[in-house]
Amino acid sequence: MSQPELSIVIPFLNEEQVLPLLRERLEKIRNWPATWELLFVSDGSTDGSTEFIEAWAQQDASVKLVVLARNFGHQNAVSAGLCYASGSCVGIMDADLQDEPEVLLEMYHLLLSEKVDVVYGIRSNRRETKGKRLLYLLFYRLYFFLADSPVQMDSGDFCVMSRRAVQLLLSLPEKLRFVRGLRAWLGLPERSFPISRPARAAGNSQYSLRKLTKLAFSGLTSFSTRPLRLGLVFGSFLCLGAVGAALIYVGIALFTDVHVTAPGFSTLLIVLLFSNGLIFLYLGILGEYLGQMFMEVKARPSFIVERTMNVEESAKIDEPD
Numbered sequence: 447m448s449q450p451e452l453s454i455v456i457p458f459l460n461e462e463q464v465l466p467l468l469r470e471r472l473e474k475i476r477n478w479p480a481t482w483e484l485l486f487v488s489d490g491s492t493d494g495s496t497e498f499i500e501a502w503a504q505q506d507a508s509v510k511l512v513v514l515a516r517n518f519g520h521q522n523a524v525s526a527g528l529c530y531a532s533g534s535c536v537g538i539m540d541a542d543l544q545d546e547p548e549v550l551l552e553m554y555h556l557l558l559s560e561k562v563d564v565v566y567g568i569r570s571n572r573r574e575t576k577g578k579r580l581l582y583l584l585f586y587r588l589y590f591f592l593a594d595s596p597v598q599m600d601s602g603d604f605c606v607m608s609r610r611a612v613q614l615l616l617s618l619p620e621k622l623r624f625v626r627g628l629r630a631w632l633g634l635p636e637r638s639f640p641i642s643r644p645a646r647a648a649g650n651s652q653y654s655l656r657k658l659t660k661l662a663f664s665g666l667t668s669f670s671t672r673p674l675r676l677g678l679v680f681g682s683f684l685c686l687g688a689v690g691a692a693l694i695y696v697g698i699a700l701f702t703d704v705h706v707t708a709p710g711f712s713t714l715l716i717v718l719l720f721s722n723g724l725i726f727l728y729l730g731i732l733g734e735y736l737g738q739m740f741m742e743v744k745a746r747p748s749f750i751v752e753r754t755m756n757v758e759e760s761a762k763i764d765e766p767d
Contacts, residue, residue: 450508451480452554452606453533457523458486458541462493463648469502471547478551485510485757486541487527490517503755510757515750521623521664522748524603528612530757537606538625542646545604553606553639564629564636566605568598569643598638601626610634621748622741624668668738673731680724 458465472484488496488511496513503509512530514523524538535554539545545567553565587599603625607615611634618628 448481450483450533452482452535452537453531454482454484454537454539454547454550455524455527455531456484456486456539456541457489457520457527458491458495458499459489459517459520459523460491460493460495461541462491462495462498464542464646465495465498467648468541468543468547471543475548475551480554481508483508483510483531483533485512485527485531487511487523488513489520489523490514500755507756511755512757513752513754515752518749520603521625524625525616525623526749526751528616530754531612532758534609535606536609536612538603540604542648544643544646546641546644549639549641550604550606556637556639557606557608560637561635562637563608563611563632563634564605565639566598566601566626566629566636567641567643568638569600569602570640598630601638604641605629608634620668620742621744621746622664622668622738623748624664627668664738673734680728684721684724 456468461468486499486509488499496511499509499511503511510530512526514526518526527538528536535557537550537554539547539550549567553567557563557565605626607629611629611632614632614634615625615628618631620628
């Protein structure tokens with residue numbers, strides 16, 4: 447079988463309501479000049495999503511399916527799709543139509559015309575709840591400030607990559623994958639593409655607040671050691687403040703007639719609570735890094751594939767050891 451010019455990796459989790467709409471949108475642009483394959487990754491779906499793709503794949507050999515044994519998380523599902531993608535270029539998009547397939551094709555043409563390795567979407571606006579928009583805003587600003595190799599502000603996994611970029615990405619040994627961070631870390635020639643991110647076409651988001659928080663911590667601890675230095679900074683300020691206060695107290699006691707009384711109980715309590723709060727905050731940061739190290743040293747695979755459909759095993763790139 448000849449190599450397709452573009453593989454489109456589409457991870458999904460319980461998207462039964464939106465997949466028929468996605469198929470309709472993809473079928474409308476099916477007659478464009480380049481050859482493609484649609485590589486769907488079922489990340490532990492428990493509704494009829496997997497069965498819908500299986501029925502579609504029986505009718506169309508260019509529709510391929512990778513079924514994971516359970517829910518391994520969006521980032522690992524993307525990595526599984528990249529391992530099985532065989533195209534000269536590879537696109538990544540969500541199944542909920544917030545990443546529009548027509549826009550992905552524009553990004554693909556830009557990648558070819560600019561001769562770069564990565565074209566990624568930059569979200570100019572989000573049609574989501576105010577709470578989610580605020581969380582995304584805070585995360586990207588904090589990540590951009592702390593990360594040693596920050597991703598572009600307001601970018602995501604929605605992108606098109608060259609075969610070279612995909613192979614380099616898969617060669618990285620991390621088990622806890624943060625795809626957009628790894629993509630930026632490669633430092634390959636890239637271009638941004640402004641996009642307007644619409645609301646979900648149907649159904650409810652499978653990304654809960656807990657999952658978003660977990661992804662944020664994973665991204666920050668995987669690409670920055672600066673949080674570890676916060677303890678040193680805060681501790682230094684507290685120590686200097688304590689030494690300064692002690693010197694002032696001793697100076698007043700030795701060289702003046704002023705009678706210095708001890709601070710009130712409430713003041714002392716506030717200082718103790720604040721300093722202990724900083725200690726526990728820093729212990730929490732250390733715990734996040736230790737947790738990351740614990741998961742990495744176990745070297746378990748990032749995902750387990752239960753079965754595939756219309757996929758040639760010879761096309762699979764092995765997951766990094």
